[in-house]
Amino acid sequence: MTEPSAAGRRTGRRPGSPDTRDRILTSARELFARDGMDKTSMRAIAAAAGVDPALIHHYFGSKRELFLAAIELPVDPQAVISALAAAPVDELGAVLIRNLLQLWDSEARDALLAIFRSNVAAGDTAVIRSFILDVMLKDIAPRVDSPQGSGQTRITLVASQVSGLLLTRYLMKFEPLASMAADEVVVAVAPTVQRYLTGRID
Incomplete structure (x- = not known):
C-alpha cells in the first residue's frame, strides 16, 4: 500500500484497511507486553505485522499514539x-x-x-x-x-x-x-x- 501524500491526508481517524490496522495493533500489544514501549521499535512492530513501517506512521502517527491505541486507554493522558x-x-x-x-x-x-x-x-x-x-x-x-x-x-x-x-x-x-x-x-x-x-x- 502506498502512503498518501501530506496534501491528501485528512485530520481525524486515519483511513485504511481494518485488517492491516488490526495486525499492527496485535503485533504492538505483543511486543509492548514483552519488551515495553521504550525497547520496542516501530520497525520490529512492522516486521511482526508484515507491513511497511510507513504504514504505522500513516495509521497511528507516533509510537506513543500506537502504544495508547494498543492498550486501549479510555482517556488521553x-x-x-x-x-x-x-x-x-x-x-x-x-x-x-x-x-x-x-x-x-x-x-x-x-x-x-x-x-x-x-x-x-x-x-x-x-x-x-x-x-x-x-x-x-x-x-x-x-x-x-x-x-x-x-x-x-x-x-x-x-x-x-x-x-x-x-x-x-x-x-x-x-x-x-x-x-x-x-x-x-x-x-x-x-x-x-x-x-x-x-x-x-x-
Missing part, C-alpha cells in the same frame, strides 16, 4: 502531561498527584481499573511500566536531572509511589486512603513525590 510540562519544578509533585487523581476519579475510572487489573493479573508489567515511565513521566527526567545522571532514578522512585497509590486507593481500596478526598491525598503524598524529584536521594 495528554492533560496530565501538559499540566506537568507547564508546572514549575518545585510544584511537580503536587501537580502530578492532583492531575492523576482527577483522571482516576473521572468517568473513565471503571475502564482504567479494568485495564490496570487485567494487566496485573496477566503479569504484563512491561505495559504498566511503559505507561508510567515512558508516557507519563519521561519528559520530567531531564528537568530533575540534578545531580546529573539522577533523573531516571528520580522518576523511577516517583513511579513506585504513583503505582502504589493507584493500586492501594483504587484496586485494593485500602481504607482510609480509598475514601480520602483528593485534596487530602495530595497533601499527604505530594511532598514525598516532590522529594523524589528534587530532594536528596542518596
